[in-house]
Amino acid sequence: MTSTTEGYYIPEPSRWPIVGAVTVFTMLVGTALWMNHLSPGPWIMLIGMLMLVLLFKGWFGDVITENLAGSYNGRVDRSFRQGMFWFITSEVFFFITFFGCLYYLRNITLPYLGGEGHLANSHLLWKDFTYSWPPLQLPDASHYTQAKEAMEPGGIPLWNTIILLSSGGTLTWAHWGLKKNSNRQLVLGLVMTIALGLTFFCLQAYEYGHAYTEMDLTLNSGIYGSTFYLLTGFHGFHVTVGSIMLMVILGRAIKRHFSPHNHFAFEAVAWYWHFVDVVWIALYIFVYWL
Amino acid sequence: MSTEAVHDEHHDHKPTGWRRWVFSTNHKDIGTMYLIFALVMLFLGGASAMMLRAELWEPGLQIVDPNTYNNLLTNHALIMVFGAVMPAAAGMANWMLPMMIGAPDMALPRLNNLSFWLLPFAALMLIMSFVVPHFGGGVPINTGWTLYPPLSLQAGIGMDFGIFTLHILGISSIMASINIVTTIVNMRAPGMTWFKLPLFAWAWLLTGLLLIVIMPVLAGGVTMLLFDRHFGTSFFDAAGGGDPVLFQHLFWFFGHPEVYVLLLPSIGILGMVVPTFSRKPLFAYKPLVYSMFFLTALGLVVWAHHQYTVGMSKEVTEYFMIGTILISIPVGYMLFSFIFTMWRGSMTFETPMLFAVAIVLMFSFAGVTGVMLAVVPADLQYHDTYFVVAHFHYALIPGALFGIYAGVFYWLPKWTGHMYDERLGKIFFWWTTISFNLTFFVQHFVGLAGMPRRISDYSPVFTDFNQISSIGAFAFGASHLLFLWIIIKTVRGGKKVGDKPWDGAQVGNAGLEWTLPSPPPFHSFSTPPVVK
Numbered sequence A: 001m002t003s004t005t006e007g008y009y010i011p012e013p014s015r016w017p018i019v020g021a022v023t024v025f026t027m028l029v030g031t032a033l034w035m036n037h038l039s040p041g042p043w044i045m046l047i048g049m050l051m052l053v054l055l056f057k058g059w060f061g062d063v064i065t066e067n068l069a070g071s072y073n074g075r076v077d078r079s080f081r082q083g084m085f086w087f088i089t090s091e092v093f094f095f096i097t098f099f100g101c102l103y104y105l106r107n108i109t110l111p112y113l114g115g116e117g118h119l120a121n122s123h124l125l126w127k128d129f130t131y132s133w134p135p136l137q138l139p140d141a142s143h144y145t146q147a148k149e150a151m152e153p154g155g156i157p158l159w160n161t162i163i164l165l166s167s168g169g170t171l172t173w174a175h176w177g178l179k180k181n182s183n184r185q186l187v188l189g190l191v192m193t194i195a196l197g198l199t200f201f202c203l204q205a206y207e208y209g210h211a212y213t214e215m216d217l218t219l220n221s222g223i224y225g226s227t228f229y230l231l232t233g234f235h236g237f238h239v240t241v242g243s244i245m246l247m248v249i250l251g252r253a254i255k256r257h258f259s260p261h262n263h264f265a266f267e268a269v270a271w272y273w274h275f276v277d278v279v280w281i282a283l284y285i286f287v288y289w290l
Numbered sequence B: 001m002s003t004e005a006v007h008d009e010h011h012d013h014k015p016t017g018w019r020r021w022v023f024s025t026n027h028k029d030i031g032t033m034y035l036i037f038a039l040v041m042l043f044l045g046g047a048s049a050m051m052l053r054a055e056l057w058e059p060g061l062q063i064v065d066p067n068t069y070n071n072l073l074t075n076h077a078l079i080m081v082f083g084a085v086m087p088a089a090a091g092m093a094n095w096m097l098p099m100m101i102g103a104p105d106m107a108l109p110r111l112n113n114l115s116f117w118l119l120p121f122a123a124l125m126l127i128m129s130f131v132v133p134h135f136g137g138g139v140p141i142n143t144g145w146t147l148y149p150p151l152s153l154q155a156g157i158g159m160d161f162g163i164f165t166l167h168i169l170g171i172s173s174i175m176a177s178i179n180i181v182t183t184i185v186n187m188r189a190p191g192m193t194w195f196k197l198p199l200f201a202w203a204w205l206l207t208g209l210l211l212i213v214i215m216p217v218l219a220g221g222v223t224m225l226l227f228d229r230h231f232g233t234s235f236f237d238a239a240g241g242g243d244p245v246l247f248q249h250l251f252w253f254f255g256h257p258e259v260y261v262l263l264l265p266s267i268g269i270l271g272m273v274v275p276t277f278s279r280k281p282l283f284a285y286k287p288l289v290y291s292m293f294f295l296t297a298l299g300l301v302v303w304a305h306h307q308y309t310v311g312m313s314k315e316v317t318e319y320f321m322i323g324t325i326l327i328s329i330p331v332g333y334m335l336f337s338f339i340f341t342m343w344r345g346s347m348t349f350e351t352p353m354l355f356a357v358a359i360v361l362m363f364s365f366a367g368v369t370g371v372m373l374a375v376v377p378a379d380l381q382y383h384d385t386y387f388v389v390a391h392f393h394y395a396l397i398p399g400a401l402f403g404i405y406a407g408v409f410y411w412l413p414k415w416t417g418h419m420y421d422e423r424l425g426k427i428f429f430w431w432t433t434i435s436f437n438l439t440f441f442v443q444h445f446v447g448l449a450g451m452p453r454r455i456s457d458y459s460p461v462f463t464d465f466n467q468i469s470s471i472g473a474f475a476f477g478a479s480h481l482l483f484l485w486i487i488i489k490t491v492r493g494g495k496k497v498g499d500k501p502w503d504g505a506q507v508g509n510a511g512l513e514w515t516l517p518s519p520p521p522f523h524s525f526s527t528p529p530v531v532k
């Protein structure tokens, strides 16, 4: 019942794209209202999120049905792969932006503020400000709360590095299982990966709590807090999304949707997870360590 | 439609009613929606420009207060860039790419429809940002399209809607680009090798890649603005150790390549139009493709020529100056390619070709003022004056908009099956070209004399030239009513055309669209053609 053209599968008209557009709009309107303390905001956001869940369920449900019905040929599969590749590329640049900001602030802005070089402006702005990283002391703290201490690379962040790296390993092990058609290994590998992802998530949440309550390290503690939460926050968000995707894949693996030759969804999620992994390593080096 | 018979053993059944459009998975229907959307936005952006020029008719404040003026200015730019030019170019890509390269449709048809349908919602969001300040939502977006802090941190809720508008637009362009790049890489017919690819496809491949790289950077930058506005961060506040100049870097890392995003599709269209009406293959096709690569790559590393006056170190400034001047090499190369394609061709001057020739001339002019602006000591004088306004309108109206007009006239017969009215087309061409030059040429002079941009008032010495500019602008605006009329007339009827309305259309690296009937069947190539 499809408007087939030989080979390449062209889907029937679908309601999901327009639902998607309305969903994005709803969520963002809700967020804008919420940020400005207008009362219906959170409710509109909530409706938007529910729509998002239905959207993904519906859209990907259709794709899964079509795939199981054998509608996709090799070229369609390649389109999906390339699409995912370019999507991850754009995500990479999203993170490069934030790392670039960190670099710029540490090597250009703050030294100038602290009086280094011929472009120094401390004599015009804040005479007493001297620069060192992490900048716990701010040029002018009247609108900010200064953090008491900075993050240490040992302890939880180190554990989290180990956890996330091993999750990459368990996922690859699951993939091996899939390739040699061992569903047990696939499911087990996925379960371990998800468990590690969730552990990471919990430790990160604990660390945030600790930073807020004990260290006074908040979004409001100047540029150190700002960059710290920006980078770790967006990464954490991606871990969350990745974990949800892994859970969906786990569900599908249990239903035996994948075969050694047809499992693009698994691979797409695996790419995504490895990408999140790599971002963490960069994060560990540049945010926690150096 | 008469096409069913030609192309279809499989029922070429079309969905009907509103569902055909809203739920569409067809590249031509989605392309049509993109083009209509772009046209509507062109009129909206044009209307705001008319108000700006009316306000500038004489010194002093007449029609709007300064904040509203700057809000209209911001909306004008955002609507033209993201609402008119980019969707028009994306509409052309949708319509033409699958037909040119012999594909049944775009690679990811549902994603394609999502990319389109996000746009009307982005427009709605922008309209909200414009409306809410009038109902107690604080100061409107009064920063210009560059959204520099600290001003953008001080505006009211309209700014949040503006930021989210950019988020929606960003999602839309990234998805559209992913789709286009994937289509060009994966969906070419057998035999359509890389160096047989029509120039338009090359141009869109590079545009798509650029967008995939730069859109996330803009999204990141405006997200940081949002955090500074609402969550107490200090990315752009020096008191907390941040830096407003950081935002400028983020914006222009996006913003400079963005002007190539606007330019390249039109260069691609010229690469189709010029050979057709010169009846000669494109001169030096391969080097032209390479120069487009060079332009794309270089375009990513010259952004700070927009910030010479902000106090960067001498070494950095010099680097950006040299990089920027280097850009004139690939740009010049492209223009020479087109000129040598015309050289000794048997040229005829139908409307698309008239536009093409005018683009080469007027765009070169923008290249010349561009090099002037690239030179740091000179730019310290020109920066933020009307000279810059004149420069980029010479770059963008010929370089982007006229290229799209050339494309519209070139492919309108293919899309509708009817020939447009050539006499009206020519009138439209001369009317727009003359009024465009009238509007913007004089702005070079007031700019050099020091008239600053983005201010609703000016010194009385500039009155005469501003009135010339305003007259030109009103004429330019009015010419588009004729444009609309030509399109409507062609859609509704006119001389029927065959598969190949232009006799020169198949020289060199032409697309496969000319092997299909006009208008083409609902599904372009059910079985992939083989290119020899």
Ligand code: HEM
Pocket (backbone or CB within 6 Å): B146, B259, B260, B262, B263, B305, B306, B324, B325, B327, B328, B331, B366, B367, B368, B369, B370, B371, B373, B374, B375, B379, B382, B383, B384, B388, B391, B392, B395, B396, B399, B400
């Ligand atoms: C040889 C090529 C070019 C050179 C050397 C060049 C150089 C420059 C420079 C140095 C500026 C900054 C001026 C200032 O603010 O003081 C500028 C502004 C601008 N250029 Fe170009 N340009 C070139 C081509 C183009 C093209 C092809 C386009 C678009 C299709 C373009 C669009 C713009 C725009 C939109 C602005 C102003 C942005 C704003 O401030 O709002 N330019 N150009």
Ligand SMILES: [Cu+2]
Pocket (backbone or CB within 6 Å): B255, B256, B259, B303, B305, B306
């Ligand atoms: Cu630029």
